[in-house]
Amino acid sequence: MIKKQDFLIDKAKRASHNGHISCVVWLFGLSGSGKSAIANSLEKKLFELGNHTYVLDGDNTRLGLNKDLGFTAVERLENVRRAAEVANLMAEAGLIVICSFITPYEEQRELVKQILINQHSLQVFVDCSIETCEKRDPKGLYEKARSGEIKNFTGISDSFERPADPDIIVNTENFSLNECVLLVAEGILRLSTQNKI
Numbered sequence: 001m002i003k004k005q006d007f008l009i010d011k012a013k014r015a016s017h018n019g020h021i022s023c024v025v026w027l028f029g030l031s032g033s034g035k036s037a038i039a040n041s042l043e044k045k046l047f048e049l050g051n052h053t054y055v056l057d058g059d060n061t062r063l064g065l066n067k068d069l070g071f072t073a074v075e076r077l078e079n080v081r082r083a084a085e086v087a088n089l090m091a092e093a094g095l096i097v098i099c100s101f102i103t104p105y106e107e108q109r110e111l112v113k114q115i116l117i118n119q120h121s122l123q124v125f126v127d128c129s130i131e132t133c134e135k136r137d138p139k140g141l142y143e144k145a146r147s148g149e150i151k152n153f154t155g156i157s158d159s160f161e162r163p164a165d166p167d168i169i170v171n172t173e174n175f176s177l178n179e180c181v182l183l184v185a186e187g188i189l190r191l192s193t194q195n196k197i
Contacts, residue, residue: 014094018052021192022091024116025184026084028103028163029126030155031141032133034172034180035100038126041181043098046188051096056087058101071152073105080108084115091119096188104160120191124184125166130155132173 015021025042027035036057043053061083062069069075080103090097103109109123133155134142145153152158168187170180 011092011094018094020051020096021120021195022094022096023120023122023188023191024087024091024097024099025122025124025188026087026099026101026103026109026112026116027124027126027184028101028109030128030130030133030160031102031153032136032138033126033128034170034177035102035126037177038124038170038172038180038184039098039100041177042184045181045185046096052094053096053098054090056083056090056097056099056101058083061086071158076104077108077111081111081115084112088115088119091116091121102154102160104154104158106161106164109163120195122167122184122187122191123163124168124170124187125163126180127169127171128173 011022027039029035036059039055039057043055046053058079062079065086066079066082069079080101083099083101087097087099103112112123113121137143141150141153142156144150145156150157154160168183170183172180175183
């Protein structure tokens, strides 16, 4: 039988050592909505302020940790589950973890909440219309999805369920990158204020 191993250094001691709480920021939205741009800019801002940070990006995890997974509903759920478990471990290690994953279904977002139940966390919906995302198409994925080259593509041949109650909504059509980053940074600051070291 597997039992949880306890350690001499816990999350509270790491927070005190680092000078900031650990947390997980989970950015989700359509491909091309601006998740990765926000994640990168947010990390840069936090890092420059002396925070211990890491970005977990959906594309990068599919190059290693999740390279054995496809894009069926079951595989997408497993993709998110694994990423959330890694984020949970990183938060335990004292980091501010910024995650960028499409996470198209409410079921997935609820799973993330359950995995991160013992962490300070924020779910951030990066809102952007499919039309704008398709115009941006930074990786040429929408064109491939329209031609049938990519199957189960969110927003084209697979659905995206709008969130019922995210912690933060940033709309990248109406706000600049910097404004979006500041909104998320303010959310982290609220977490820090509510949970002082």
